């Protein structure tokens with residue numbers, strides 16, 4: 081059972097005389113269910129676009145996405161997306177944000193409160209359930225955003241640089257927290273976009289390195305170290321070095337600065 | 342700090358009273374503060390015209406405003422939400438409104454009288470016109486200013502159009518709706534008084550009251566009436582602000 085990206089391509093058609101942008105070029109990959117897969121690649125190469133296509137927010141120009149052999153339809157409950165910018169509803173409290181999906185689904189109030197409170201406890205948000213997003217720290221907002229997605233029990237969780245704006249301590253803590261949550265949910269696939277090689281190596285079973293735009297999969301790394309991992313272990317460093325080598329070459333190319341060595 | 346706020350008005354009033362007492366300011370043009378207070382007492386207990394007491398003028402005015410304003414809000418808010426939600430509807434309706442909007446509400450008075458006769462309906466209609474467009478435009482811009490990513494976030498939580506309308510667009514537009522409601526009531530209140538100049542059947546209304554005070558040469562009552570109009574406008578705004586900050590705790 082797997083999530084299959086089949087020859088996905090995407091071109092944004094320019095409006096009027098605007099130029100069209102070729103973003104994804106023939107992305108072909110199989111992600112076995114229950115895996116933690118990171119995507120890393122130069123800025124602007126099309127990572128967010130890929131997640132948006134999988135989530136059904138954007139249509140692929142060609143190719144399709146299959147889950148367990150079936151094409152994903154828009155608005156499916158199988159896929160959840162955690163946005164780069166949290167995207168919390170500012171007029172809803174922590175509790176109300178987390179129970180939004182259940183509310184839309186029509187789960188009755190008592191029941192969804194009960195489930196949401198469980199998530200609040202699990203995500204260490206106790207005492208903040210009636211706060212609005214503006215009153216929360218970055219790390220808390222991100223936990224609310226993740227809880228809001230996970231409460232729907234998606235089988236595929238897409239995360240777009242979720243920890244990009246956190247300070248490094250909070251970030252490390254959130255990574256460990258995410259792993260513990262994921263390990264408690266058998267069979268949940270995570271597709272995790274990041275700019276941070278450390279993060280990718282610490283978290284993932286598999287790392288996909290994307291090329292500059294139009295994005296192709298340049299290289300695929302299998303990260304076999306058992307968890308919990310030591311970020312500074314020689315194995316981690318070795319994988320990191322290999323990923324960085326490919327990535328830095330690609331980034332230099334995309335910035336047109338090959339002479340900086 | 343608090344005390345300083347009252348210092349300048351107090352000095353002005355004292356100087357004004359002084360100049361009036363030595364007859365530098367003629368009282369038939371600008372009555373002194375003391376005379377205005379006495380005028381206030383007269384409109385309160387004697388009435389302009391006699392028997393038509395202040396509180397009744399106020400009630401009639403407030404009733405006209407409430408009626409016109411309520412209709413304006415009840416139409417403008419849903420319509421604004423729909424127009425913000427549907428680009429097609431916005432394109433279709435906007436040109437029509439752009440054409441009508443620059444016509445000052447008061448310019449509608451003659452046609453309003455022709456349509457509704459002199460009375461509560463015309464007055465309410467004028468207030469409706471004054472309040473409608475600010476509420477509508479602010480509601481539309483409130484919807485349009487909602488971060489599209491929130492709509493997408495709702496979609497990834499499997500929201501249908503109905504959910505997006507009621508759970509994202511409506512709550513997201515509330516702050517802007519309040520801005521529109523406050524501007525709308527301000528304009529509505531201003532137009533009311535002018536509308537009452539031109540025709541009041543019942544013999545009550547603050548605008549009618551100060552026009553009558555002019556007819557009987559009572560500048561003190563005119564000014565007292567003007568002050569009442571201003572204070573009521575202020576109180577309405579304070580009230581709306583209070584409701585606003587109760588409703589929108591998240592900003």
Ligand SMILES: Nc1ncnc2c1ncn2[C@@H]1O[C@H](COP(=O)(O)OP(=O)(O)OP(=O)(O)O)[C@@H](O)[C@H]1O
Pocket residue numbers: 092101103122123124125126127128129130293
């Ligand atoms: N709706 C759109 N219309 C036109 N072009 C778009 C649209 N969305 C994205 N693009 C373009 O597609 C390219 C890829 O964007 P995308 O956001 O997927 O990159 P990314 O890899 O997520 O970048 P970053 O690492 O900076 O987040 C960019 O050049 C962007 O300008």
Ligand SMILES: [Mg+2]
Pocket residue numbers: 127128129164240
């Ligand atoms: Mg991105």
